[in-house]
Amino acid sequence: MSHAEPELAIASTATPEGPFDRPGSLLAAIVESSDDAIVSKDLNGIVTSWNDAACRIFGYTAEEMIGQTILRIIPPGLEAEEAAILERIREGMRIEPFETRRLRKDGCMVEVWVTISPVKDAAGRIIGAAKIARDLSERKRIEQRLIRSEKLAVQGQMAANVTHQINSPLETITNLVYLARLSSPPAEKAYAYLLSAEGELDRVAQLIRRILGHYHQTVSEQQIYLHDLVDEFLAVYRPKLHACGIAVDCRYEDRRPVTVNGTRFAGFFSNLLSSVPKVMSRGGILGVQVRESQDAAQDGVEVAIRLRANGPQENLLESALETLLARDGGDEGWTSAQPLFEEYGPAIACKTLKDRDAAITFFVPFT
Amino acid sequence: MLEYSWPEISQATDEPSQTFIAARERKARCEASGAERPSILVVDDEVILADTVAEILNISGFCAFSAYDASTALQITEELHPDYLLSDVVMPGMNGVDLAINVRKMFPEMSILLFSGQAGVADLLEVAREQGYAFDLVEKPMHPVRLIERLKRMRPA
CATH class of the missing domain: 1.10.287 (Helix Hairpins)
Structure with a gap:
């Protein structure tokens, strides 16, 4: 099997005189620094060049791929696609860019946007094909997120x-x-x-x-007393907590409102109060303390959530956090507490105090 | 041009409706009892809702009667001149905000409270405010005790 070397060269062609002294070297540098996978193959589908981005996207190194069939990255069921491409290339026909899937070395699929062009030798004969593959994974993820948001x-x-x-x-x-x-x-x-x-x-x-x-509620910030929010949700969940043998101990010492996105805190408190019965299945005490406090640099309100389970309970804090951060916000369908954790992440302290105690505290500055 | 035959539209009559008669009789009974009871017209296109609110108000020291559309409510207001108007906002035909504006024009001193469980009410109130008419709004559902407290805080002039 003859491996016709395409004109499209890879970076390894750089010469001792300097990487950009010859047009071929400049082209090789461009290919090598591209974010898109740029590979070439002969008319039999044997890989003849493989740039760094191809390594990142498909997981194979140039050493692993050069000289091997391109079918290694064609997923089962799509082999016919590759055969058709080679056929068209041999006939000198144009191939419109298209979206497809390829198989990574680790077995995962990767969505790619592929542009394929024929590669000719000095005499103008078609000797292979150059393929540029753009990784669409991130774009697909963004599209999925947008669809989900909509x-x-x-x-x-x-x-x-x-x-x-x-x-x-x-x-x-x-x-x-x-x-x-x-x-x-x-x-x-x-x-x-x-x-x-x-x-x-x-x-x-x-x-x-x-x-x-x-x-x-809009995403704009508003002035609220955090203890008001706690009380609103307690009015709803107190009977359930009581039925599960969970006593509620509230201590409010905040005399000034904070300017925050109320929706985020509402999501947090609703998730907290709805998840506590699941976390402390044998009952216990839920302590909520809201008080004015001074952080290292500024004044604000500190919120401390304390859980004390009846009897030792393994992974109390982990269970609480897992439930709090649940994407669907639990059975009641409340929004997740995730946005609040994202915003106040650095200021949130979570710790297991004893085998049956856990605490989650965070600080919200006044400004 | 194609001919078009207009549908028959029943002509408005001067006959008072059953709703109007019931309201007039209720007011008369209240006055006959001699007790000083503030009168209130409850308007809601949901009949059972209007009637239950009126009944609750009647046993809570008010003289309440109901209407199920804004036009009848206007007619009753004009004739019976209640101390309060408690009206739903989103109703077929004239909405509660337009009813309230018309009533305020007729009787500037009347206490008016709107109640609604529907979206889009804030826009209607904003339009009224731009025209110089501001009304209080309470959200459905509201427990009767809280509604009564709210009404009692709105002392009729």
Whole structure:
């Protein structure tokens, strides 16, 4: 099998006189420094050159590929694509750039945008092909993220619309339950049941308000008292915490609001309070302390979340953090606490105090 | 040009509607009882919602009657001149904000409270504000006790 050397040379052709003394050397340097994989192959599909970017994208070194068939990076099922390409190249036909997949050395697929051109010798005969492959992985990831964001936005809009439609019937049910209670003798069991029903309806109303709040709150910052946010969510989750044997100990000593993105903190507190029963399955104490404090450089508010499980519990902190950072925010569908951790990451301290104690603290400056 | 036959539209009559009659009778009963009760018109296109709110207000010291559309509400307001207007915002036909503006023009001293669970209400209120009409808004759902407290804080002039 003859390996026709293409005109497209690789960097190793640099001469002792200096890398750019000859046009071929300059071209080789350009090829070698390209972010795109630039490889050449003969008319039988045998690789004749392989630049650094090709090593990065496909995982094979030049030594591993030169002299080997290009089929090594063609995924199973796409062999016919390569045969067709070689056929067209032999016939001197043009190949339009196209998007395809290639197989990395580690077995992973990589999405690439491929441009293939014929390579001719000095006499103008076609002796092979030069392929430029651009790694589309990052672009694909960005596209996926955009699609996901758009999906979330649409779902959010739908949820908000549905939620608005729920408000009127919920108001009516609240009124009917209230009227039914007033019509029942206070000593009757029905009175107590209806009173409980009113409490539950109030919780539903608060949940809906929070959902709409999440949806409508802009990303702009606002002045809020962090303990107000804690209280809002406690009103919703306290019964669940209580039912799971988790006592809540709140200590608020913040007298000034902080200017923050309320949505992020809402996501954090909602995730925290909804996840604590899962983390401390045998009950315990949830301590929330919000107080004014002075960091090394500035004044602000320190929030300390303390978990004390009933009895030793392995990986308490890890479980708490894992649940807090869950992408879907738990069963209730709240937003993840991730954005808050991203923003305040350096200021967040998480530690396991004892085998059954964990603490998560963070500092929010006033400005 | 193609001929077009306009549909028959029922002519407005001077006959008072059942809603109007019920409101008038309610007001009369309140006055006959001799008790000093602030009167309030509750407007919501959801009949059961308007009626339950009115019933709750009636047993809470108000003289409440309901309407299920803004046009009837205007008619009742003009005739019975209640102390309060409590109205939904998003309704077919005239919306609650336009109703409130019309009522404010007729009776500047009347206490008006809007309540809504719908999106887009803030825009309607902003338009009214630009025209010089500002109204308080409460969100549905609101527990009856809180609604009553809210109304009582809005002392009728």
